Amino acid sequence: MKLVLASSSPRRKDLLTQIGFAPDIIESPDIPELPNKKEKPADFARRMGVEKAEIIAAKHNDAVIIAADTLVAVGTRIIGKAENRDEAFRDLSLMQGRNHRVYTGMCIIKKSEGGGQRSVKVVETTVRFKHMTADEINWYLDQGEWQGKSGSFTLMGIGAGFIQHIKGSHTNVIGLPLCEARNVLIGMGLCPKV
DSSP states (O other), X not given: OEEEEOOOOHHHHHHHHHTTOOOSEEOOOOOOOOOOTTOOXXXXXXXXXXXXXXXXXXXXXXXXXXXXXXXXXXTTEEEOBOSSHHHHHHHHHHHTTSEEXXXXXXXXXXXXXXXXXXXXXXXXXEEEEOOOOHHHHHHHHHXXXXXXXXXXXXXXXXXXXXXXXXXSOHHHHHTOOHHHHHHHHHHTTOOOOO
16 A cells, blocks of 8 residues: 655655655645634644645545644744744744643554545644844854744754754654654554565
């Protein structure tokens, strides 16, 4: 049975490959990623994960489709991907010195002739940044690592040097909670390949 990753994220592909579940097909859904009015961060992450999986699942039979959406929130405020340096500075300034939450909504759908299965999970990880000076934030922004990243940072690079504490799955912060994903994939009959 083929494993289809419904994401263009190279990090998700690498994470799955790392635990023996290299995707056979990578296909990114093209959907608007906008929260509904008053939608809570966890609910938004869950909805996006489900919508992405369903769109790609409609194109494949006899396959397992895995989709995820990761977002950062401070309280109920969703911090998206900054479109420019000023937005990135604002977001990092808001998060520095305090806890924020990273949510990943993950949906895994198994489609087969004998029926199907579906698993939907939202995994939450709490991250605390150190107090950062404006010079530190500007230095980090100068590195360009913030571009295209939820919350304008990544745990996989120099941004890790500003993180004081993580409570929960660190791979969730990268883009896919691996322990949860592995358990579901094995439960659906897939075997890791090393």
